[in-house]
Amino acid sequence: MTEFLQNLLLGLLLGGVYALAAGGLTLIFGVMRVINIAHGAFLILAAFITYSLWDVLGIDPLLAIVITTPVVFVLGWVTYKVLVAPIRTAPMASTVLLTFGLALVIEGAMGEIWGNNSTAIRPSYADESFAFAGLYLPKAQLYGGLVAVLVLAVLWVILTKTWLGRAIRAAAINPSSAELVGIKVTAVAALVFALGIAAAGAGGAITGILYPFVPGSHYQWIARLLAIVVLGGMGSLNGAILGALLFGVAETMTSAYVSPSWATAVPYAIVFAVLLIRPQGLLGKRMREDAVMA
Template sequence: MSELVQTLALSLLVGGIYALVASGLTLIFGVMRVINIAHGAFLILGSFLTYTLWDALGLDPLLGVLVTTPVVFALGWAVYRLFVRPIRDAPMSSTVLLTFGLALVTEGVMGSVWGNDSTAIRPSYVNSSFHLGSVFLPEAQVYGGVVAAVVLVGFWVLLTRTWLGRAIRAAATNPASAELVGIKVTSVAALVFGLGLAAAGAGGSIIGVLYPFVPGSHYLWISRLLAIVVLGGLGSLEGAVLAALVFGVAETVTAVYVSPAWATAVPYVIVFAVLLVRPQGLLGTRLRDDAVAA
């Protein structure tokens, strides 16, 4: 029984971190219909930046969020301006190929700078745990979960309570009308791309503490993230958060009760099952792919 409680508690903590990163991916899709295959690569980039800050300057890796968030935001903004904007009218497949290319380049750059050996961030608290009765929770997981929740709430406030959030939603719903009421859709899009990637960067700081990583880890992450946003419904923020928690549980339970090796198959199985049974995901609405030229 306590094993089950422990498993669930851990999986919800992990799920919170997934929720943060997946929100960024689904936001980018919801606003500009871009499936950002490079999302996992920027997450791992966040992990490597955090590693360097910790290794060279002794900065606590979870405080690294304060650095990785703005740095990756700026990168995302630049990526949008330089690469995505020129082909914003091209079909979705073009941006898939483009961001896939960016993911490979980022992987190659990380491999050149930090090497391809497994990297781990090990702050002082990495081996200690909180004990609640018979349940024990590693400190790093708890802190990581808390930081993820704080950033995620900040993200939500930004999107739902501010003028920028309304502008983003307006631009997502109807770009032409948004322009008419004075929203610079291009600037908003660049901000959204930056914000979405910043969520990946922030998540990277936390994830770097929890798991060892290599540049090639981004493939595993993009599969997880795609599974989460497909499960939640592409473009739905609430769906992404819900799906991230469900996914965290599914993955941890598989690892504990089946085998860790097969836990890596969970994302793919989820993608297949969702597309087969409910293509619009948990909270997604069917896209108006039938919109009429009239």
């Protein structure tokens, strides 16, 4: 029972980190109907920036989030203004191709700057654990999970308790009506895209401690994040959080009780099984194809 509880806690902590990154991806889709294939590339870019801050300046990687996140926010805003805004109303396939190409460009830039060798962020507490009531919780995962929850809480406050949050919800539900009451939907879209990328940036700073990474790691991450978002329901932040927690627990339990080699496959099998029963995801809503393409 103790082992099961420990694995459950580790899975939930991991799921919290996944939720942070996936939340940004589903937020962008929920407001803009844009599937950002470059989301994983921005996450890995944030991990490399965090690595440099830790390796060169000695800044703790979790504290470096206060630097990494604003930097990635600005990159997201510029990306939207320069690349995404001109084709935002184009068919969804256009933005998928655009962001996929952007992911390749970011991957190449990271390879030129940091090289293609495996990189890891190893702060002093990376190999330390807390012992409590027979449980052993790695400090890196515990700290990372708590920071992810904190950032998600800040994002939730922004979305539910501020004027910007109300504008975002209005733009997501009915852009035309939002324009009529004075909300500049184009400006809101730019902020949403930047916020979503910033969430990926914060997630990248944390995942850089938990996993080694190379520029090409973004393929694994975008596959994982898309699976989480689809599992939870496209456009649903609560769904992304639920899907991420389930995904993290499934990975951890599979690794502990089946085999680490199956830890990646089993969560995807769960996604497939859920979608066979509920195609719109756990908390998603059915949407007409013509509405998605609007």
